[in-house]
Amino acid sequence: MADVARLAGVSAQTVSRVSTGHPGVIESTRRQVLHAMEQLGYRPNSAARALKRGSFRTIGVILFTLATTGNSRTVEAIATQAAQEGYAITLFPVAAPTQDGVLGAFTRLGELAVDGIIVIMEVHLLDAVNLTLPPGVQVVVVDSDAGDRYPVVDTDQADGARQAVRHLLGLGHETVWHVTGPAESFSSERRAAAWRAVLEDAGRVVPPVQRGDWSAASGYAAGLALADEPSCTAIFAANDQMALGVLRALHERGRRVPAEVSVVGFDDIPDAAAYLPPLTTVHQDFAEVGRRCVHGLLEQIHDERAEAGTVLVPTTLVVRESTAPPPVVVSRARPGGNAVVS
Template sequence: MDLSERGQQDPVPGGGAQRGGSGIPGGRRKQRVSMADVAKLAGVSSQTVSRVSNGHPGVIVSTREQVLAAMRELGYRPNSAARALRYGQFNTIGVILHSLSATGNSNTVEAIATQAAAEGYAITLIPVDIPTQDNVLGAFTRMGELAVDAVIVFIEVHLLDAGTVALPPGVHVVVVDSDAGDRYRVVDSDQAGGTRHAVNHLLELGHETVWHVTGPQTSYASQRRTHAWRTVLEEAGRPVPPPLHGDWSAESGYAAGLTLAEEPGCTAVFAANDQMALGLLRAFQERGRAVPGDISVVGFDDTPDAAYFVPPLTTVHQDFADVGRRTVQEVLRQIREDDIPRSGTDIVSTRLVVRSSTASPPFKR
């Protein structure tokens, strides 16, 4: 009897369809399909079914196909929770983040999901709309209740009260682009190095100083970029203009640009991300300040659209894919090894991409 014929047999003991007490009027009581049911239908042992469901390579192709066909026919799904309890591992990584719409976050999460899948892991995502302490702690609490082996955090961890953040013992934590002190391992882009390249590029073109549009003041990445911008100017003995505060949005960059367009001494601006640089370009165009003829602009991130701004944007490239890969690798090292450090920072290098939005100032030509 082949599988299609055997699949037509009534799986309910006693032959006839059971009615009543099932919650489905006139229907058959739904039975949980067991590994033994699959083994019987496929004509193999339960151990073979277990090896197939766990992806064990030591099963011949024809037998594996027979077992998979039986699983599909019966609607069998391996009990991953029971398997996790048996082996003490869930093969799931939790991700807590503020905004999936942000270019850096979405690209990094995509890389995390891809790398995790390649390693046989799934991800569980918990977004935090407003990153207040209560909301973030709530996300940690929810993640602690889920079956995860580790948690990756895209939240400003340095703002949290360490005494109120609790995860179950054995759950590993890696933080992305934030400061975790000595509590957790961090994977971060070289914020300071990228900023140094950007500001020095403008100074080497002959600009007397460089104005700056910051990101949110609560952002660790923004703080690092602002601090590096100030340090480069001070080390070069150049004036340090007052920074203009943005919020990562093009709208905030546009507002800053309207102000800077009225500053006669402003010939160069470093924006803390590409979206705010885009807003600057729009404001300068509206106010008749040519870029780069009158004002040079540098961004940070190197988003895919940056090369198509008008003019194409000089910016600092972040390798979000590498950040995602290294984050998963760090998580897996913590899961698999007992003697590695649980704090410290893994820095991913950045580089300056020079395009058409920067040039020497007018008085140097």
């Protein structure tokens, strides 16, 4: 900075103001300083600035996988919102969903100097009594149940599932079969519990679940099993990728969608409208989740007295062409006048 000041013929304080974008510098002086910076190849030292002001303008993000739609789109939304607030993000994937893995990630992110951390915790690790995060670290948790210990931001998983099941029952289906996600997944459990509760409240039979792993391949395997169930006329898949696999399996088995079987997904990925048929699905507002995460974390950073709590972002059912009323039961007369149902 001193070198730039000498070359530009100004004070070091003026160079500092120009490098930070301070408005109190006349334009001709600003151009003179910028030209000197260019000649000397000067770049402001962000690490030194951070040490001086006690803020690094960086948010750490801990997660276990980017393979799922929810996680990848949540990270994208967090990065977008953080940039709008003048923050960068440091992404830290954790290989194993264990207490040691999470605590190790916190330690390493601390060494990288971040102002706060967002934990995308799809599994139930935070529910464990023995898991405590390091004291003094500002944290927001996504997609888990942290009780009253940490602020939580999540999509309203249960209400989204309720909308999907009620839509199918409202079309006249006797019950709804479910392709669920992994057993250890918080969002999968919430969606499955809501599916079951709606059927029980309506006095309907609760069919056995088909367990998937979020992939289209697991949805395909579940779809093959359901295609062989003559009573199956409606399927709620816990995400759109598994719904895609279900659609393929039903097509291969000759079960028409939606004429014979209706299918609903969850996520509303950008390709959902291009499925064949276009998929009825539950829309998640990932941009709003990212905005709430960043704002919640910054609120803690600026006011350590901010209280923990859970923020649920609403979901919306998007109805497309993959759902319809169940097949009509047709009666025909046998010779002699007796009716037969087909």
